Amino acid sequence: MTNLDPNLKRQVRRLHQLTVGARWLFVAVCWMTLGSFGIWGLREEIPLWQEHFTWVAVRYAIAFNRIPALCLAFCIGVTAAVLVWQNNHRFGGLSVQEKQRLEKEVRKIHAIGPRHPLWKWIK
Numbered sequence: 001m002t003n004l005d006p007n008l009k010r011q012v013r014r015l016h017q018l019t020v021g022a023r024w025l026f027v028a029v030c031w032m033t034l035g036s037f038g039i040w041g042l043r044e045e046i047p048l049w050q051e052h053f054t055w056v057a058v059r060y061a062i063a064f065n066r067i068p069a070l071c072l073a074f075c076i077g078v079t080a081a082v083l084v085w086q087n088n089h090r091f092g093g094l095s096v097q098e099k100q101r102l103e104k105e106v107r108k109i110h111a112i113g114p115r116h117p118l119w120k121w122i123k
Contacts, residue, residue: 011122012102023082030078034071041068
């Protein structure tokens with residue numbers, strides 16, 4: 001991205017911002033669906049945790065409520081992954097491969113034209 005025209009640089013930056021936003025939207029949807037299901041499934045154990053929080057109580061809740069525990073673990077994992085990914089890009093910058101991938105994607109969007117769903121977002 002060293003010798004790109006300013007317009008293409010701006011479009012690559014917008015595409016990256018869209019990618020970041022889409023990842024956080026996915027995290028929010030996960031928490032609203034799977035996260036709420038997981039918390040609802042553990043609703044009987046939560047008051048026990050509030051009274052006497054021990055790792056045995058947590059282990060008991062996970063062992064006997066596996067699906068809600070997996071839902072919450074998935075939500076926590078996705079959130080942590082997006083946080084690490086975004087902080088890596090924010091503090092370390094985009095890698096060369098990531099820049100090239102975004103440039104290629106912008107060129108692909110330009111090749112398809114206004115029919116592409118992201119056309120008006122990167123323009």
